[in-house]
Amino acid sequence: MPDVIETTDLVRDFQLGEIPVHVLKGITFRIERGDFVAIMGPSGSGKSTLMNILGCLDKPTSGTYKLDGAGIGDLTRDQLAEIRNKKIGFVFQQFNLLARTSALENVELPLLYTDLPARERREKALKALQTVGLGDRGQHQPSQLSGGQQQRVAIARAMVNSPKIILADEPTGALDSRTSLEIMAIFQRLNRDDGITILLVTHDANMASYANRKINLKDGRIESNQVIVAPHDAQTDRAALPQELPAATKEVEVRQ
Amino acid sequence: MNKLLSSLRIALRALRVNRARSALTMLGIIIGVAAVIAMVGVGSGATARIQDQIQSIGSNLIIVLPGSISTNGVRLGSGGVxxxxxxxxxxxxxxxxxxxxxxxxxxxxxxxxxxxxxxxxxxxxxxxxxxxxxxxxxxxxxxxxxxxxxxxxxxxxxxxxxxxxxxxxxxxxxxxxxxxxxxxxxxxxxxxxxxxxxxxxxxxxxxxxxxxxxxxxxxxxxxxxxxxxxxxxxxxxxxxxxxxxxxxxxxxxxxxxxxxxxxxDFTVRNLTEVFAAQETSAQVMSILLGAIASVSLIVGGIGIMNIMLVSVTERTREIGLRQAVGARTQDILSQFLVEAVTLSLLGGIIGIVVGLAASALISYFAEWTTKVSVFSVLLAFMFSALVGVFFGYYPARKAAYLDPIEALHYE
Known part of the structure; x- marks a missing residue:
């Protein structure tokens, strides 16, 4: 199977005043189509910078990045926007849903920048919402939804345009562990059933254990890149949790 | 067309979210357009009245007066003989x-x-x-x-x-x-x-x-x-x-x-010419009034620019998100431009209604003739759209060229 992501010696420097800061110091790796990769590393290891480049929001200072077989090195701003629209789905820690806008319209957002007619957009958005189990919440606004539901809307938005990869940047960072497991279960299902490649940035080793592969970053370099032999199943783990925890302990509960 | 409609929907929603602010911003345009229509109405009313008067003395009129003859160095005035x-x-x-x-x-x-x-x-x-x-x-x-x-x-x-x-x-x-x-x-x-x-x-x-x-x-x-x-x-x-x-x-x-x-030994006078001068001065007054009123329209436009800049800053994260999911420069630009033009056009339409009412009130209470032409209404409408484009462009451009990474993480 061809690689969906292929980077060669990615370098990214930032100019902080006079001093150049080397954030990425030569990153080379491949990700196969249909993989589920967790990218880990402490703060300042270059995770975010790498994600920005992989998400076509930023360009490397040097080195090459091929997404779905095509280099993105010399694309214009608008060409990058088109690639993000067609090939990449984003999931953020803070959900980033549009306030005062219904869940359905939030999911529809990426499709607004395609040529699809309005009715097809609606249908696709509704189908995506159903996939994440929120088919009946289409008319709710984000403020009327729980954190987990909001993140599920965000996932529906990420997958609505059938992307090659979904980039999830700390998607469970703002959620309690039970909800986090729900989210991981959805990712695993999208990965397994729809064959979408998923890149998960996290500093939570528990969450990383649901991926098939783990890449560790440190100081702008890849420290390790290994296959997880027997990934956990989020659905099973979630079922194993004690039912209905008291509200007070929900927030601080830590998964064993 | 499809794109424009959805842009319009997004714009209307954004304007509804900040109702009071949108209304106050529009007020600038409303006053501007209403002032232009009422003032030009008063001006053309005056011109029309003079034209009526000229019509009343007769059209294409020339008057031949007898006199001034001079006999032995004594000159008599016009009509003297x-x-x-x-x-x-x-x-x-x-x-x-x-x-x-x-x-x-x-x-x-x-x-x-x-x-x-x-x-x-x-x-x-x-x-x-x-x-x-x-x-x-x-x-x-x-x-x-x-x-x-x-x-x-x-x-x-x-x-x-x-x-x-x-x-x-x-x-x-x-x-x-x-x-x-x-x-x-x-x-x-x-x-x-x-x-x-x-x-x-x-x-x-x-x-x-x-x-x-x-x-x-x-x-x-x-x-x-x-x-x-x-x-x-x-x-x-x-x-x-x-x-x-x-x-x-x-x-x-x-x-x-x-x-x-x-x-x-006679004097020939072109009467129409004399009164045409008065008509010209009334037209100049009409243009002057319109020009002064236009200044308030421009001030209204600056209000729109101000609010759009605030709006772009407030919605930086939204812009970042839209860019992340595939909005091109053009898409963001047109979204904010449509929003600004919607503001100014809505203001323009309300302003036209207010302006028509104002000129009706002026002619009723001040008993001046006012004359609002279709042309001046169209002109005011076009001008308010133009104000929206002109003053909306800078904020829209600012939004469109935001860096998506910075915009996404804007607090």
Missing amino acids: STLTEDDAKAIAAECPAVAAVAPTLRGGVQIVFGSANWATSAQGVTPAYTIIRDLTMKSGQFFTDQDVDAGAKVAVLGETVAQNLFGGAEPTGQVIIVKNVPFTVSGVLTPKGQSPTGQDQDDVILLPISSARQKVIGRNRANAKSVGTLMVQAGSPDQMDQALSEMTTLLRERHRIQPEHED
């Missing part, structure tokens, strides 16, 4: 192709008596051609005929003011009035014409056949039995005014046997 005759009038009518009609007139002050009422007014000896030139119509009765003029009949036509003062509400036609001790039968009353451009009451007049007027009433300069006061001449069309002027001058100099080195 009667050098024009009824024969001059007939010659002009017959020989000048650019002239449509000629009416000789003779003017004098008279006291009119009817029963116990009396009234001082200006009497004019005229011929029926005068009605064509001055565009006169009859409110009641008949104008006298050419036969009446030839026979020196003692008939009179009254202006509305005179009729009111002598007869009150009664019908004057057929009654006999005394003008300078001579009885005249009233043959009719003129339709009122109102004020002249110079403020005179054009209805305070009595018209008599020029022959009877000369013999019985005004009777000056008995030396020449056919002398007249002034000749009123109507050119065939506005374009023929200059031609008519030169034809008449040549003809009259010839008839009066004036040597080339001598001055004219």
